[in-house]
Amino acid sequence: MADVTIDDVAKAAGVHRSTVSRALSRPEAVKVETRELVLRVAEELGYAMSPLAQALRSKASIFVPLVVPDLINPFYAELATTMTLAAGDRGYQLVLCITNRDSERAAAYLTAMQSLYAPFVIVAPSSRVEMDTLTQFGFGDRAVVIDRVDEHPTVPSVTVDNRRGVELAFDHLRSLGHRRIGYVSGISGIHTARERLDAYSELAGAESIVLDSGADADAGARGAAQLLAVTDRPTAIIAGNDMTAFGVISKLAAQGLRVPTDVSVIGFDGLVLSARNPVLTTIRQPIADMGNIAIDLAEKKAVDGSVDHVVLTPELLVGASTAGPPA
């Protein structure tokens, strides 16, 4: 195991340290036999290169920060999981930066990442990292944003078509026979939340029933409580995300309303959790794809400077929380 250095390999292979370095990092710059020899010796000795020394010298590391506001919201937990895997597959080491919605903490992380020579940074929505903060710490032109709406001219992004998602939810409920369809917003990225709400308002038009447009974790419960107060009560609810949907369902149950018998509820996110817990009908975002694409975008920009904005299409996942309206 440990503490075998590049010089050990060099000595054992009878070549200079610099040759070992080349054989490992730029194989085409070395004679094929030499390379094979070096590789074999390195293998035998169980040589593992020091990422520390490498980063220090070359001023480039494999540490990729993922900035998220928290991990309590399972959306971020799932994003972090898939991104860890995606990063690992591509030779990066993901470093999770949990800001706790505190911009000072975010700044501290960015400083640290800067001194770790992170090649780029990936920012999840609602992480309270603004462009000027990014710029201030030298990541202004090396950032990729996930799930944010505005197409920044220098920051690539990967998002989901929220409008399309809400539309899918709407169509699903309509096709089941629902006419009065309410909306509850709840926790999520600011942009994301607004986009979904806007899409709902537009689709529902004059029949909009926004039960709660809050951004906190209790929005679901409030929305469900609100349902009882509304005259001509909605028979279905679209929730801004899965966690909110669970909150709605739970509160409805406490109020003696059954899902989907009395009220249908549809979520948004498509978390693994959602498929287990109550089997939620929801709009699935391709979270794993988002992670991979985010890294793609960062690498692509580093190579040719291109700033792409990828918009993914969500899909309807029919679970057990929706059905036709009560007779």
Next chain:
Amino acid sequence: MADVTIDDVAKAAGVHRSTVSRALSRPEAVKVETRELVLRVAEELGYAMSPLAQALRSKASIFVPLVVPDLINPFYAELATTMTLAAGDRGYQLVLCITNRDSERAAAYLTAMQSLYAPFVIVAPSSRVEMDTLTQFGFGDRAVVIDRVDEHPTVPSVTVDNRRGVELAFDHLRSLGHRRIGYVSGISGIHTARERLDAYSELAGAESIVLDSGADADAGARGAAQLLAVTDRPTAIIAGNDMTAFGVISKLAAQGLRVPTDVSVIGFDGLVLSARNPVLTTIRQPIADMGNIAIDLAEKKAVDGSVDHVVLTPELLVGASTAGPPA
């Protein structure tokens, strides 16, 4: 911001680089005026020490790996969150290692952490990292284990008194008038799961009704389904953890049984999520404390070699998922 080095500070302060280093890391080894001068200059220049260079030279870093099996289970997500904060407060940088229950991946992480000069490693339960793997990668005597039962002679641990937790659940249900109390195990650390099940079996004695003892995410649903098949049906269920409890509740609902009207359900973990979603009655583990204590134990052992095993006491959190048995 970036790229101001120790030499820049030294020059600006009119001292040697080594003096700057001392002023920063061993303040008592430097004259007080010198130290103040250096500190002020460093501040003015916005100097941030390179953790890379420091680690490389001193063969000790601030990177602390937390090895978890996944982040999908909110218990780990919450543990990761609180540990990130705890580590940050103490000058460490937590590096999340998600094994996905794959021991090869765990090994890869340990190799990486070894070359990052991680001072110690914290292992969460069920992470499939066995002692010999730890030893193999040089962390054999620099590991702390969370939530594992066996008191290893060289590995400090912090766990929760699972037996006491189950007892609290039992007492709560008994005091509500329940006599037939079933148990569903579900996902969790192997040791933890067994300990809780054993505690249940012991407490229930001849009246044990183990509805499901599986370890996967579907145990809750199976357990609930099983409930109907049992003659003289239990009026209450203890779930091995919160996620399982949600699974139970969801499946019961699908079968037309109401919680807590028809059946009471109590969870185990006390996740933030549990207080929001259905407001679950549950046994709360002091997760934040566990994180802090884990770091304490690692540091303490490094200093004086002591191997402590801390056992924390859980507490009952009464929510809305338990009530008296149906008349």
Next chain:
DNA sequence: CTGAAAGCGCTTACAG
């Protein structure tokens, strides 16, 4: 294609 040298940003014995 390969070797020798310099240097990334630090720390730490060793002198003084």
Next chain:
DNA sequence: CTGAAAGCGCTTACAG
């Protein structure tokens, strides 16, 4: 108490 030197494990122009 402070400075000068060596070195942590690498990479990368620069010669040859």
